[in-house]
Amino acid sequence: MSKSKVKYAGLALSLAFGLIIAGCGSDGRGEGNGSQDELEIAYVERDSEVASTYVISQVLEDEGYDVTVTSIDNALMWEAVANGEADGMVSAWLPLTMGEQYEAYADQVVELGHNLEGAKIGLVVPEYMEADSIEDLSDEASQTITGIDAGAGVVESAESAVEEYGNLKGWTVQTSSPGAMVTELRRAYDNREEIVVTGWSPHWKFQEYDLKYLDDPDGVFGEAETIDTIVREGLEEDAPEAYQILENFYWEPEDIEEVMLAIDNGAFPEDAAVDWVKENQDKVEEWTEDIE
Template identity: 35%
Template structure:
């Protein structure tokens, strides 16, 4: 893992809270202010949301919007913020399964704007050198991994899926998985790999760590994680009516695996926070027609 990558995931611990005042933006000048504004919600620790936010910002700026990012660290809070209109859109919502509960909880205030990528999935992962091949093998190496599976944020959809489906399917208890944060999990993973030790962590794809770190998924013979799912842009109900230009683009926009992975690597490992526009500029040299095709 690069120093820049460690800095970026570590900095995500400083994520803010929803800015309630956003809903009041644009009310000045007695309704005569024609400024188009867009607030994008994301969780920086999860790099797919950075990719989705950067892409949406790029297009929104082209269309004349003023764009702000709301960096959060709790999925339910983010869904609630979008449903209440405090944030305009959640970049990278996994609503088919991983975030299904959160979406259904607030769906009266939400609007699906488009699916930009297909083929996502959650997993339990190990270093490539691990003797474990399947989730079933964890029991045989339980002492070697410190009698724990290393998870991420307690409020993450992946954590909920582990507790409700994966752990019981394979004979584990909720207490067999520790939770903290994505940055903390990555630090634990890197530390174990540096020492050549066994470790099992919760991961997902697309996520830069699954391709940039020397890890692999454990087989899931019981299919406890289920089939792959899509990633969506989800906005406040009425988004398409208020922003038809952006909604039209989001409805048709889609990335291939190569397109997504290339941009994710640039944003996470090659550029600093706040330089996402530079990452997209370099990326467009290899994929110049991405925005034209949607």
């Protein structure tokens, strides 16, 4: 995906400013005549979203579109699609994880349905730990839950769990980043130390390590979720073929975890996407069916 341009989450403010300017100028978008050939797909810098965004962007590029993929803060991602500064995203965890953002922008975006089902969030520990439920926790892992970035839905749910469960009195949620969380998990796992992390599926860590979700009897983390595709208003008129491909995009947890694991093992996201697309043409043909 040589044409794809990646902007990192640490530049979120610069991105927001740049997106606003881009939205005011010429960006290759059509005037409702199906002429748009440049697309911008926004995503949050998490392993599952990196995998799905690069794969669908590769498919779109193979169909002739010039695709820019933009890593951006969660709240800015929703705002960018709602304002038409980005064309879409395949990263909407619903109904709980990004439910607040969906409620805020639902009437300004177009929801194209699920691209993956069976997604889940919760507290995750190694199988060698004795705890099987959140209620079993007492003083493990120095009473610390290792989280990801502040404001992430799974982190907010973890903070709610600390308030909801009486046995978690005195516990703290330590925020960091997805990469830092995985580093801590790997270190603890290799040394068979206790650790509690904010986890989500799909994620390659469940293929790499023997892990388990802690039961959540109070339902703080909600039920199984879906990952949905969201696009800006007007995309169907401006780029009908791209709209159709995005609407058709749907795969299984084992598909996305295959791409995620390849990236974790050292492949560049672009290369992992190219390899998966080449090896799964039957599925790609379902997404591009009837596209001229």
